[in-house]
Amino acid sequence: MPEPIIFELSAPGRRAGGHAPASPPAADFPAQYLRHDEPLLPEVSELQVVRHFTRLSQLNYSIDTHFYPLGSCTMKYNPRVCNRLAMLPEFIERHPLAATEHGQGFLECMYELQDMLKAVTGMTAISLTPMAGAQGEFAGVAMIRAYHDARGESDRREIIVPDASHGTNPATATMCGCTAVEIPTGPDGDVDLDALRRVVGPATAGIMLTNPSTLGVFERQITEIADIVHKAGGLLYYDGANLNAILGRALPADMGFDVIHLNLHKTFSTPHGGGGPGSGVVGVNERLAPFLPVPIVGRDGEQYVWLTEADRPQSIGRLSAFMGNAGILLRAYVYMRLLGADGMRRVSEFATLNANYLMKRLQMAGFEVTFAERRASHEFIVSLQSITKETGISAMDFAKALLDRGFHAPTTYFPLLVPECLLIEPTETETRQELDAFVAALVEIRDLAYKSPDTIQAAPISMPVRRLDDVRAVRQLDVVWQPDNDPTE
Amino acid sequence: MLSAIGVADTETLFDEIPAALRINELNNIPAGMGEAAITRLMRSRAAKDAGVVSFIGAGAYEHHIPAAVWDLATRGEFYSAYTPYQAEASQGTLQVIYEYQSMMANLTGLDVSNASLYDGATAFAEACLMAVRSNRKVNSRKILVSRSVNPVYRTVARRLTEGQGIELVEISCRDGQTELAALDGLAAEEFAAVCLQQPTFLGTLDDVDTLTDWAHAKQMFVIAICNPMSLAILRPPGEWGAAGADIACGEGQPFGIPVASGGPYFGYLVCRQQIVRQMPGRIVGRTVDIDGKPGFTLTLQAREQHIRRSKATSNICTNQGLMVTAATIYLSLLGSDGLRRIALQCHANTKVLAEKLGETDGVTVMFEPFFHEAVLQFDRPVGPLIKALGQQNILVGYDLSADYPELGHALLVCATEMRTAAEIAAYAAALESVMSSSKVT
Amino acid sequence: MSEVPGDRKYSGEHEWVQLLDDGLVMIGITDHAQEALGELVYVEQPEDGATLAKGDACIVIESVKAASDVYAPISGALAEANDALADEPELVNKSPYEEGWLVKIDPSDPAELDELMDADAYSQFLAESSG
Structure with missing residues (x-):
C-alpha cells in the first residue's frame, strides 16, 4: 500500500x-x-x-540506514552533534541583519572556520558565502574573469576542462560568459599534456581541475600543468569535490592552484539533506584575494566585523541575499573542531585505505578496475563493460540489484569516459565488514548475471517501487497533485 | 587490510602524490575535542548572541516553527540521504518534493514548481535567465526591475546574469509603488520581462494588475517576487492582471525555516506550464513502475548540467532538499487557515507597531497600505538610534538610507506574530526616551 | 541493421536530407540515430524565421537521459517545422524517415547537397563506425 x-x-x-x-x-x-x-x-x-x-x-535509503558508496559525493557519517550544536536557539534565532554586536559568538566561529579552511588548503583568503559547489565554481570563474579584466586582458574567455570533469564545470563556464574547451585524458588517467599545450594561448582564462580527478586517481603531472597554464597567462581552478582524499596530505595551493572551492557537504560532513543545502566556500591566493565575493568575516581589534563591498571595492560582489548557508557553515565548524589537525589526517588515511582495500578485493574477485595499475584515491572505477557484453546486464542493472541487497548504488555512468562504470567511494566511516559484504553482493549479482540474467533485470523487487517509467514521467508530466488525477488509470 | 592491498603502511597509499607536494602535518588547526568539550564551547559562543528582540524583516522573517517540523526533517533518513537519483531507494524524498511542488503551485496560482533553488535572491536571478531564454516573442536581453524589488536581490541577479550579457534596467518608485508614469519613457524599448515584488521590499502593495497588463501588452514576461506567507491572503501571481504573471519566485524561509544568520533557506520558483522546459533545477514527477504502481522520479533531467554540460539551463545541481522537507511539513501543519491567521496577525502587529512608533515626535509612518513591514521616516539619521536601542537589546529595524536615499532617514520595521504587545510597547517607550534625550541627534 | 532508404542523402551526424519537388529540402534523423537515442520525449524546434548555416546546432532532441543537438546538414531559411512533434515526439522513433521529419528549409546553396553521402556511402559509414 x-x-x-x-x-x-x-x-x-x-x-x-x-x-x-x-x-x-x-x-x-x-x-x-x-x-x-x-x-x-x-x-x-x-x-x-x-x-x-x-x-x-522510511522509504529512503540514507547514510544513517545503509552503505551509500556514491562516488564523488563523499557520503560519510554526519555526526549528530554537529546538527545539535548548529541548532542551538541563539544561533537559529539570530537575524542575519542584526548588528555584529549581537552576533560575536557566531562570527567568531565563522572567523575561525575561515582560518581553518586556509590551513587545509594553503590558500591565503576565504569567502564562506557560496551556497553550493556550483555557486563556488561560479564565484571562482567570475574571479578569474575579473582578474583578467582588471589587467586589461578581457579577451581571455576560454576555460579548459578535462573531458572527465563534473558537468557543472562547463556549465559554469557558460554561465560566466566564458567558453568551455575540453581536453582529453591520457590512457593512464592523467591529463594529456600535449593536448593541453595545444589549446592554451592568449584566449586562455584558466583551467578547472579536480585532483584527485573524477577518475579516482591523483593527477601526477599537476606541477607541469600549472606551469603550462600559468606561462600561457591563465589561472588554475581547483574543484574541491575530492579533497577528502588528500586532506592533510597535500595542499592545493602548493600544487599551483590560484582559486578553489570546497564542498563542505562532502569533506566536512555537513548533511546532504536529500539534495541540499550544500556549501561551496571559495579560497584564493594573493593574486585573486581582492576579488573574493562578500561578505567576509574580518576582525577589528577585539570585534568581529563584516567586510563588504565598501572594504573590498574589487569584489565580484554578492551571491546570496545574506551571507550564505550559515547553519551549514556552523556544522562544518563543529566537525573540524571535533577532528582537529590529527583527526583530519585520519580522514584521508582511512578514506584511502578503505578505497584501496575495496578496489583490491573487487579486483581479486575478478572485476575489471579501470586504472588497476594506479593507486586508488578515496574512490575508484569498476567497468562492467565485458560483463555487459557477455550477459546484457548493465551498470544500471547492477545498481538496481544492489538496492535489493541493502546497499545504495555507487555512481553509475559517471565519468562519461568509462562505459558501464561504477564510481565507488566507500569513505572513511565504513567498517571492513561493510566493505566485505558489499563485495559479496557484487559477486552474487555477477553470478546471477550469467546464470539467470532475468532476475537481475527485474531488480529491484524489494523496494517501495520497482523500475519506474521515466518516459511516461516526461511525456505525461504530472508534477502537481490534482484531486481527479489517478496515475494508474 | 594493508596486506590485502599489498602495502606495508598507509603512508604508501599516498605515493602517487609527488614528494615535493606531500605534507606531514596540518599547521594552524587546533587539536581535536571531545563531544562534551565542543558542546561547552558552542554553548558559550551562542550565549554571546542571546537576549535580543528583533523588529527586523527585510527578507528574513521570524515565525513560530512547530516542534514537529525539525524533529521530522532531521530524521536521519531525510537528513543523510542524497539527491534522489536512485528513485526506487528515494521515494520518501521524491514524494516530499512532489507534495512541496503541489503546495507551491497552489499558493502562487501557477502551474509548475521546481524542487527549489538556493535562496530568494538566486531564485530571482534564475527567473531572469529563464525569462530571457523562454520569451521567444521578444528577442531582448534586457529586463525591467522595479526599484521596489529587494535591493540585494537586484545586486545578486546583476552579478549572476551579467556574464550572459543580461542587463537589468530599473523602474523608479513613487510613494512606495512602481511609478506608472515612468513606463511611458520605456515604451520605445524592448524588454524580455518586468520584475515586480508584492508586497514590495518596503512592505507596501503595488498596483500589480496594471503593471502586468502593461507588460503583457508589450509581449514581456512578468516575474513576480512574493513573500509566500503573504499569499495566504494576497492575490496570487497567477491571478495578476488579465493573464497572470508568467514566473513567480522568492524566499521560502518564512515556511518553517529559522532566520539563523541568513541560511540555509530555500528559493522557490514556479511558472506557467508552457515554459517549464526552461526552468532550472530539479523537478519531480509522478509516474508508474513496471507493475503499474504509482511512484515518483526526477523528470525533465535532460535540461540539467550533468547531461547538458556547457549547454545546460543553469550550472545549478542542488536543491535545498532539507529546507523543502521542513517547509512541506510546516505547510501541512498550518494549512491555508493557519497561514492566513499568521499573515493577518503579522499585519495587525506591524500596524500597531507603526502606530505606536509614529506617535513619537520626529517619526512619521510613510506609506499605506502595507503587509507586515512599514517604513518610518525620522527627523534625524537612524544609524545612532539603531546603536542606542541595540544597547538595550532591541533590534529596531533595517536602515533604508543606503539603498533608498530618496526616502531620507528611513527605517523599515517588522513585527511578525512572534512579537508581543509588551515587546512593542517596550520598543516604543525606549524610542521615545532615546529620541527625546539630547544625546542622539 | 538499421534502415537506410535510397531516395535521400546523409550526413556524418546521422541526419538525412531529401530534396522535394518544390525545391525545399526536408531534414530528419536516421533510423540509426533514433535507435541510439532511445525513446524521445521532446523536440525543440528552431524559431520561426530562423536562418540556418550548415553545421549550426538548430534543433534539440531529448530522450529521458540525454539531450542531443541536431546540426543543420545544409544552409538555408527555415520554411516549416514539423508541428506534430510537439505532441508526439515519438513519431521520430516510429517513423524517422516519414512522419518523424524535423524541418523543411529553403536551401541557400543547393550545391551543399552534393557534399553529403548517398545511401550506400552512409551504410558503409555505419558499418565502419560500429566496427
Whole structure:
C-alpha cells in the first residue's frame, strides 16, 4: 500500500492546533489586493503529519540506514552533534541583519572556520558565502574573469576542462560568459599534456581541475600543468569535490592552484539533506584575494566585523541575499573542531585505505578496475563493460540489484569516459565488514548475471517501487497533485 | 587490510602524490575535542548572541516553527540521504518534493514548481535567465526591475546574469509603488520581462494588475517576487492582471525555516506550464513502475548540467532538499487557515507597531497600505538610534538610507506574530526616551 | 541493421536530407540515430524565421537521459517545422524517415547537397563506425 499524497489525507476543517494565532483581526486591505479563494493545502491533524512524514522517511535509503558508496559525493557519517550544536536557539534565532554586536559568538566561529579552511588548503583568503559547489565554481570563474579584466586582458574567455570533469564545470563556464574547451585524458588517467599545450594561448582564462580527478586517481603531472597554464597567462581552478582524499596530505595551493572551492557537504560532513543545502566556500591566493565575493568575516581589534563591498571595492560582489548557508557553515565548524589537525589526517588515511582495500578485493574477485595499475584515491572505477557484453546486464542493472541487497548504488555512468562504470567511494566511516559484504553482493549479482540474467533485470523487487517509467514521467508530466488525477488509470 | 592491498603502511597509499607536494602535518588547526568539550564551547559562543528582540524583516522573517517540523526533517533518513537519483531507494524524498511542488503551485496560482533553488535572491536571478531564454516573442536581453524589488536581490541577479550579457534596467518608485508614469519613457524599448515584488521590499502593495497588463501588452514576461506567507491572503501571481504573471519566485524561509544568520533557506520558483522546459533545477514527477504502481522520479533531467554540460539551463545541481522537507511539513501543519491567521496577525502587529512608533515626535509612518513591514521616516539619521536601542537589546529595524536615499532617514520595521504587545510597547517607550534625550541627534 | 532508404542523402551526424519537388529540402534523423537515442520525449524546434548555416546546432532532441543537438546538414531559411512533434515526439522513433521529419528549409546553396553521402556511402559509414 503506497503512502497517500498528503492532500488525500485531508478532511475539511481539520487542523493541527496551537501553531497559529487564535483570532487575528480581519484583513483591512482594499479588495483589489485580496485573494478570492483559499489556496489548496492539506487539512490534517498533527499526528497525521507526523505519521505521514515518518513513513515517507522510511522509504529512503540514507547514510544513517545503509552503505551509500556514491562516488564523488563523499557520503560519510554526519555526526549528530554537529546538527545539535548548529541548532542551538541563539544561533537559529539570530537575524542575519542584526548588528555584529549581537552576533560575536557566531562570527567568531565563522572567523575561525575561515582560518581553518586556509590551513587545509594553503590558500591565503576565504569567502564562506557560496551556497553550493556550483555557486563556488561560479564565484571562482567570475574571479578569474575579473582578474583578467582588471589587467586589461578581457579577451581571455576560454576555460579548459578535462573531458572527465563534473558537468557543472562547463556549465559554469557558460554561465560566466566564458567558453568551455575540453581536453582529453591520457590512457593512464592523467591529463594529456600535449593536448593541453595545444589549446592554451592568449584566449586562455584558466583551467578547472579536480585532483584527485573524477577518475579516482591523483593527477601526477599537476606541477607541469600549472606551469603550462600559468606561462600561457591563465589561472588554475581547483574543484574541491575530492579533497577528502588528500586532506592533510597535500595542499592545493602548493600544487599551483590560484582559486578553489570546497564542498563542505562532502569533506566536512555537513548533511546532504536529500539534495541540499550544500556549501561551496571559495579560497584564493594573493593574486585573486581582492576579488573574493562578500561578505567576509574580518576582525577589528577585539570585534568581529563584516567586510563588504565598501572594504573590498574589487569584489565580484554578492551571491546570496545574506551571507550564505550559515547553519551549514556552523556544522562544518563543529566537525573540524571535533577532528582537529590529527583527526583530519585520519580522514584521508582511512578514506584511502578503505578505497584501496575495496578496489583490491573487487579486483581479486575478478572485476575489471579501470586504472588497476594506479593507486586508488578515496574512490575508484569498476567497468562492467565485458560483463555487459557477455550477459546484457548493465551498470544500471547492477545498481538496481544492489538496492535489493541493502546497499545504495555507487555512481553509475559517471565519468562519461568509462562505459558501464561504477564510481565507488566507500569513505572513511565504513567498517571492513561493510566493505566485505558489499563485495559479496557484487559477486552474487555477477553470478546471477550469467546464470539467470532475468532476475537481475527485474531488480529491484524489494523496494517501495520497482523500475519506474521515466518516459511516461516526461511525456505525461504530472508534477502537481490534482484531486481527479489517478496515475494508474 | 594493508596486506590485502599489498602495502606495508598507509603512508604508501599516498605515493602517487609527488614528494615535493606531500605534507606531514596540518599547521594552524587546533587539536581535536571531545563531544562534551565542543558542546561547552558552542554553548558559550551562542550565549554571546542571546537576549535580543528583533523588529527586523527585510527578507528574513521570524515565525513560530512547530516542534514537529525539525524533529521530522532531521530524521536521519531525510537528513543523510542524497539527491534522489536512485528513485526506487528515494521515494520518501521524491514524494516530499512532489507534495512541496503541489503546495507551491497552489499558493502562487501557477502551474509548475521546481524542487527549489538556493535562496530568494538566486531564485530571482534564475527567473531572469529563464525569462530571457523562454520569451521567444521578444528577442531582448534586457529586463525591467522595479526599484521596489529587494535591493540585494537586484545586486545578486546583476552579478549572476551579467556574464550572459543580461542587463537589468530599473523602474523608479513613487510613494512606495512602481511609478506608472515612468513606463511611458520605456515604451520605445524592448524588454524580455518586468520584475515586480508584492508586497514590495518596503512592505507596501503595488498596483500589480496594471503593471502586468502593461507588460503583457508589450509581449514581456512578468516575474513576480512574493513573500509566500503573504499569499495566504494576497492575490496570487497567477491571478495578476488579465493573464497572470508568467514566473513567480522568492524566499521560502518564512515556511518553517529559522532566520539563523541568513541560511540555509530555500528559493522557490514556479511558472506557467508552457515554459517549464526552461526552468532550472530539479523537478519531480509522478509516474508508474513496471507493475503499474504509482511512484515518483526526477523528470525533465535532460535540461540539467550533468547531461547538458556547457549547454545546460543553469550550472545549478542542488536543491535545498532539507529546507523543502521542513517547509512541506510546516505547510501541512498550518494549512491555508493557519497561514492566513499568521499573515493577518503579522499585519495587525506591524500596524500597531507603526502606530505606536509614529506617535513619537520626529517619526512619521510613510506609506499605506502595507503587509507586515512599514517604513518610518525620522527627523534625524537612524544609524545612532539603531546603536542606542541595540544597547538595550532591541533590534529596531533595517536602515533604508543606503539603498533608498530618496526616502531620507528611513527605517523599515517588522513585527511578525512572534512579537508581543509588551515587546512593542517596550520598543516604543525606549524610542521615545532615546529620541527625546539630547544625546542622539 | 538499421534502415537506410535510397531516395535521400546523409550526413556524418546521422541526419538525412531529401530534396522535394518544390525545391525545399526536408531534414530528419536516421533510423540509426533514433535507435541510439532511445525513446524521445521532446523536440525543440528552431524559431520561426530562423536562418540556418550548415553545421549550426538548430534543433534539440531529448530522450529521458540525454539531450542531443541536431546540426543543420545544409544552409538555408527555415520554411516549416514539423508541428506534430510537439505532441508526439515519438513519431521520430516510429517513423524517422516519414512522419518523424524535423524541418523543411529553403536551401541557400543547393550545391551543399552534393557534399553529403548517398545511401550506400552512409551504410558503409555505419558499418565502419560500429566496427
